[in-house]
Amino acid sequence: MPAYDYSGPGLYFVTACTDDRRCLFGEIAGEQMVLNEHGSIVQSCWQAIAEHFPDVELDEFVVMPNHLHGILWIVEPVGAGLGACVETGFPG
Numbered sequence: 001m002p003a004y005d006y007s008g009p010g011l012y013f014v015t016a017c018t019d020d021r022r023c024l025f026g027e028i029a030g031e032q033m034v035l036n037e038h039g040s041i042v043q044s045c046w047q048a049i050a051e052h053f054p055d056v057e058l059d060e061f062v063v064m065p066n067h068l069h070g071i072l073w074i075v076e077p078v079g080a081g082l083g084a085c086v087e088t089g090f091p092g
Helices: 037-052
Strands: 010-017 026-029 032-035 056-063 067-074
Touching (some): 032 037, 032 056, 037 067
Antiparallel strands (some): 010 067, 026 032, 056 067
């Protein structure tokens, strides 16, 4: 929702996909996700979010071969405001 202030408190379901949905994070072997080096980096970065943002708590998270899903809980406003570019999601 372009006008929604995502810096406010609440639970947020996050999905991020790789470019062209390329399988960059590992593979499924049987019924298990086996992370490669890139997948391990993604997992480490997700787990580090709360270290960088003390007012954010992490809930469930999963890395798949070409995307990730996670739930973030913003406990207190993070002060980002509406400064992100609506078209790209990046600051500026």
